[in-house]
Amino acid sequence: MSEVIVFVIFAAVALVGAISMVSARNPVYSAMGLLSTMFSLAVLYVVLDAHLVAAVQVIIYAGAVMTLFLFVIMLIGVDKADAYGRQVPAQRIMTFVVAIGFFAAIALAARSAWITGSGAFGDPEMNGTIEAVSDELFGTWTIVFLSTVMLLTIAAVGTIALAYFGAEVEDEEALL
Amino acid sequence: MTIFIEAGIKVLLAFVFLLVTVLLLVWAERKWVSDLQNRIGPERAGPFGILQTLADGMKLFFKESLTPTKAEFGIYIAAPVIALLPALLIFLVIPIGAPIEINGTEYTLQVVDLNIGLLYILALSSIAVYAVALAGWASGSKYPLLGSVRAAAQMISYEAAMGLALVPVVMFAGSASIATIVEGQQGTFGSFVPAWNIVLLPSFVIFLIAGFAETNRAPFDLVEAESEIVGGYHTEYSGIRFAFFFLAEYINIFNISALTVTLFLGGWGGPVPTGLPTAIQWVLPIVYFLIKTWAVVFFFVWVRATMPRMRYDQLMSFGWKRLIPVSLVWIMLCAVALGFRNFGAPWS
Numbered sequence: 001m002s003e004v005i006v007f008v009i010f011a012a013v014a015l016v017g018a019i020s021m022v023s024a025r026n027p028v029y030s031a032m033g034l035l036s037t038m039f040s041l042a043v044l045y046v047v048l049d050a051h052l053v054a055a056v057q058v059i060i061y062a063g064a065v066m067t068l069f070l071f072v073i074m075l076i077g078v079d080k081a082d083a084y085g086r087q088v089p090a091q092r093i094m095t096f097v098v099a100i101g102f103f104a105a106i107a108l109a110a111r112s113a114w115i116t117g118s119g120a121f122g123d124p125e126m127n128g129t130i131e132a133v134s135d136e137l138f139g140t141w142t143i144v145f146l147s148t149v150m151l152l153t154i155a156a157v158g159t160i161a162l163a164y165f166g167a168e169v170e171d172e173e174a175l176l
Numbered sequence: 177m178t179i180f181i182e183a184g185i186k187v188l189l190a191f192v193f194l195l196v197t198v199l200l201l202v203w204a205e206r207k208w209v210s211d212l213q214n215r216i217g218p219e220r221a222g223p224f225g226i227l228q229t230l231a232d233g234m235k236l237f238f239k240e241s242l243t244p245t246k247a248e249f250g251i252y253i254a255a256p257v258i259a260l261l262p263a264l265l266i267f268l269v270i271p272i273g274a275p276i277e278i279n280g281t282e283y284t285l286q287v288v289d290l291n292i293g294l295l296y297i298l299a300l301s302s303i304a305v306y307a308v309a310l311a312g313w314a315s316g317s318k319y320p321l322l323g324s325v326r327a328a329a330q331m332i333s334y335e336a337a338m339g340l341a342l343v344p345v346v347m348f349a350g351s352a353s354i355a356t357i358v359e360g361q362q363g364t365f366g367s368f369v370p371a372w373n374i375v376l377l378p379s380f381v382i383f384l385i386a387g388f389a390e391t392n393r394a395p396f397d398l399v400e401a402e403s404e405i406v407g408g409y410h411t412e413y414s415g416i417r418f419a420f421f422f423l424a425e426y427i428n429i430f431n432i433s434a435l436t437v438t439l440f441l442g443g444w445g446g447p448v449p450t451g452l453p454t455a456i457q458w459v460l461p462i463v464y465f466l467i468k469t470w471a472v473v474f475f476f477v478w479v480r481a482t483m484p485r486m487r488y489d490q491l492m493s494f495g496w497k498r499l500i501p502v503s504l505v506w507i508m509l510c511a512v513a514l515g516f517r518n519f520g521a522p523w524s
Binding site: 026058 | 352
C-alpha cells in the first residue's frame with residue numbers, strides 16, 4: 001500500500017514539474033521544473049527497487065546535466081524574453097496530432113501492462129541492484145561496454161582537439 | 177509498520193544529534209581558532225561561552241529577513257532549504273556505533289543501510305550545488321552571482337575528484353554499502369595494526385582535500401571570500417534564511433568528518449574489551465566514533481586557521497590537473513593490486 005501512496009505523490013510531482021517546465025516564462029523556473037521531474041523519477045525508481053538506477057538518475061541528470069543547464073542559463077542571462085510569437089507553420093495542429101498520437105500509444109501500452117504489481121516495498125532480497133547490474137555490465141556485455149567507453153572518449157578527445165586546434169589557427173590568422 | 181516507526185524515531189534522533197553537534201561545533205571552532213590566533217574567543221554566554229551559538233541562533237531567528245528588490249522571490253527563499261536538506265539527509269546513512277541487540281532484535285545505529293550508500297552520498301552532495309547556484313542567482317546582486325558561479329564550478333570539479341577517491345574504497349570493500357565498508361575495517365593487520373582503509377593513503381588524502389573544497393572551507397573558501405566578494409552567495413541573506421545556510425555549512429563539515437572516519441579510519445571500530453557490562457559495550461563504539469570524528473573536525477579548523485586562501489585559477493588547476501589524474505592512476509594501481517590478489521600473477 002505504501003508504494004502506491006508514494007507513487008501517486010511523486011507521479012503528481014513529476015507531472016507538475018513537467019508542465020511547469022514548458023509553461024514557465026523564466027528559464028530558471030523551467031530548469032527547476034525539469035529538476036523536480038527528474039527527482040520524482042528517481043523516487044519512482046526507488047519504489048520499483050531499482051536503487052542503482054535512482055542514484056544514477058540523480059547523479060547524472062540532477063547533478064551533472066541540470067547543473068550545466070542552469071549554469072548556461074545563468075551565464076547567458078535570462079532577462080531577454082524569448083520571442084514567443086515565432087512559430088513553425090501549422091504548429092498548433094501539428095502539436096495536437098502529436099499529442100493525440102502520444103496518448104494513443106500510452107493507451108495501447110496500458111492495455112497490455114497497466115499495474116502488474118511489484119515486489120514487496122523495501123524487500124531486502126531485491127537489494128542487490130549494484131551487483132546484478134555490474135555482473136551484466138562487466139560479465140555479459142564487457143565488449144559492448146568497453147566499446148561505448150571508447151566511443152565517448154573519442155568524442156571528448158575530438159571535441160577538445162577541434163576546439164583547441166581551431167582556436168590556434170584562428171590566432172595565427174589574426175596574427176597575419 | 178514497525179520498520180516505519182523505527183525509521184521515524186531514528187530520523188528524529190539523528191536530527192537532534194546533528195543540531196546539538198552544530199551548536200558545539202560552532203562554539204568549538206570559535207574557541208579553537210581564537211586559541212590558535214592568541215585571542216580569548218567567546219566567553220560571556222554560559223561557562224566558557226558554550227551558549228554563544230545558542231544566543232547567536234536566537235538572534236538570527238528573531239532578526240528581520242530582508243529581501244532585495246531585484247530578488248527572484250520563490251527561488252530566493254527555496255535556496256536555504258535546498259542547502260539544508262542534503263546536509264541532513266547525508267548523515268542518515270552514516271553508522272555512529274556498532275549494531276546493538278535489545279530483546280533479540282538487532283538495531284543498527286544508522287538510520288538506514290543502503291546498498292547504494294556511497295552513490296547516495298554523491299548524489300546528495302551534487303544536489304547541494306543547486307543551493308549555492310540558485311541563492312547567488314536569485315539574490316539579483318552581483319557579488320552573490322560571482323560567488324555562486326565560482327561555487328558551482330568548484331563543487332562540480334571537486335565532486336569528480338571525490339567520487340574517484342571513493343572508487344578504491346569500494347573496490348577493496350567489495351560493496352558500496354556503508355555498514356559493510358565499516359565492518360570490513362574491523363580486523364587487524366598482524367594482530368595489532370587496525371585494518372583501516374587509511375592504507376589507501378592517496379584516496380584518503382584526495383578525499384580529504386575534496387572534502388575541504390566541497391564544504392567551501394579554507395583554503396578553498398573562494399565561494400565566500402570576504403576580501404573579494406563580501407559574503408559570496410549568501411551576501412543578501414539575513415535572519416533565519418542565513419541561519420539555514422550557516423547550519424547547512426556546519427552540518428556538512430561534520431558530515432565530511434564523519435564520512436572520512438567511516439570510510440578510512442575504521443568508523444566506530446576500536447578495542448572493546450569483553451566482559452564489560454552490555455551498556456558500556458554499546459557506548460564504547462559510539463565514543464570511538466565521536467573521538468575520531470572530532471579529531472577530523474579539529475583538523476578542519478586547524479587548516480582554516482593556518483592556510484591562506486588559494487587563488488581561483490590555482491584551485492581549478494589543482495583540482496583538474498593534479499587531483500583527478502592522480503586519483504585515476506591510483507584507481508588503476510588498485511585494480512592491478514586486486515587482480516594480483518584475486519587471480520595471482522599473470523605469468524604464474
